[in-house]
Amino acid sequence: MAGKKGIKTIGVLTSGGDAPGMNAAIRAVVRSGISHGLNVKGIRRGYTGLINKDIIDMEARSVSDIIQRGGTVLQTARCQEMLTEEGVQKAADNAKDAGIDGLVVIGGDGSFKGALALSKHGINVVGIPGTIDLDVSCSDYTIGFDTAVNTAMEAIDKVRDTSTSHQRCSIIEVMGRNAGYLALWCGLANGAEDILLPEIYDYDEQQIVDHILANRKRGKKHHIIINAEGIGHSIGMAQRIEAATGLETRATILGHMQRGGSPTCKDRVTATTMGCYAVDILCEGKKSRVVVEKDGHITDFDIDEALAMQKDIPEYQVAISRSLAI
Numbered sequence: 001m002a003g004k005k006g007i008k009t010i011g012v013l014t015s016g017g018d019a020p021g022m023n024a025a026i027r028a029v030v031r032s033g034i035s036h037g038l039n040v041k042g043i044r045r046g047y048t049g050l051i052n053k054d055i056i057d058m059e060a061r062s063v064s065d066i067i068q069r070g071g072t073v074l075q076t077a078r079c080q081e082m083l084t085e086e087g088v089q090k091a092a093d094n095a096k097d098a099g100i101d102g103l104v105v106i107g108g109d110g111s112f113k114g115a116l117a118l119s120k121h122g123i124n125v126v127g128i129p130g131t132i133d134l135d136v137s138c139s140d141y142t143i144g145f146d147t148a149v150n151t152a153m154e155a156i157d158k159v160r161d162t163s164t165s166h167q168r169c170s171i172i173e174v175m176g177r178n179a180g181y182l183a184l185w186c187g188l189a190n191g192a193e194d195i196l197l198p199e200i201y202d203y204d205e206q207q208i209v210d211h212i213l214a215n216r217k218r219g220k221k222h223h224i225i226i227n228a229e230g231i232g233h234s235i236g237m238a239q240r241i242e243a244a245t246g247l248e249t250r251a252t253i254l255g256h257m258q259r260g261g262s263p264t265c266k267d268r269v270t271a272t273t274m275g276c277y278a279v280d281i282l283c284e285g286k287k288s289r290v291v292v293e294k295d296g297h298i299t300d301f302d303i304d305e306a307l308a309m310q311k312d313i314p315e316y317q318v319a320i321s322r323s324l325a326i
């Protein structure tokens, strides 16, 4: 049985940093594709696999028992070759050779740039936002964020216990090279005294020192600073703050543990919905789209327009985090 609008074969790949829920999205794309009567191909290691023809046939059973697993069974890569015209050409040629009429790309903005380049070479693409950073501008939500923020929140609660016992200052570094959403949400969820976001941090350490000393006078037993990876240097910062305040200060870098683990219900359901939606719009004949969550609904945007959109750090949440840290 052939799919609608001339689509017979679709491909799916995961690209960039992995995120919990990517497997649920892969499962939805594969099984929804098969339900629509399509052939489904899995491309391993993201665009690297497409450039190297690492393409496998996917059956309903290929995606058994993965909905609850972190990581991505298709594996992923940050593919430098896709930044070159030769790389994009090779990827497009290989997609055409494999008979792929529609390619589902699960990843972040960087991965969508690759998808846009492929679309300019005649490959029909649909993006699904998947990154723990929440920094895909066109979408209110990205698959993996909820799991990652809950993983980090639980870890920070544990650091807080020991920080209070020892009446210390604790700097906890969370992921986010360019984006502070994870740091902001952890800061709010963990009741942090300071949240350092790459988007707005002014590198004024004296202000942090003054805040710590003022809070000590108010009777606070600890001082939690959430520092985003993009600012980094948490160990040096801890040494400087200890020297300036006279208070024991420790740094904890949570690192890649935030990217792993079993996806939360929200990530599984969002990934499943977006995966099915991507296949539906391919079958409707839509071209060059990104699936997004906007105002509580799953919808889709043109990929060119999607990539031009901007998303800001919510000022209100930054303001309340400050007003509560007294």
Ligand code: F6P
Pocket (backbone or CB within 6 Å): 016, 017, 018, 131, 132, 133, 175, 176, 177, 178, 229, 259
């Ligand atoms: O996937 C997003 C992210 O985890 C960022 O928060 C972080 O800055 C980056 O990836 C780390 O990338 P890598 O996997 O190359 O260490």
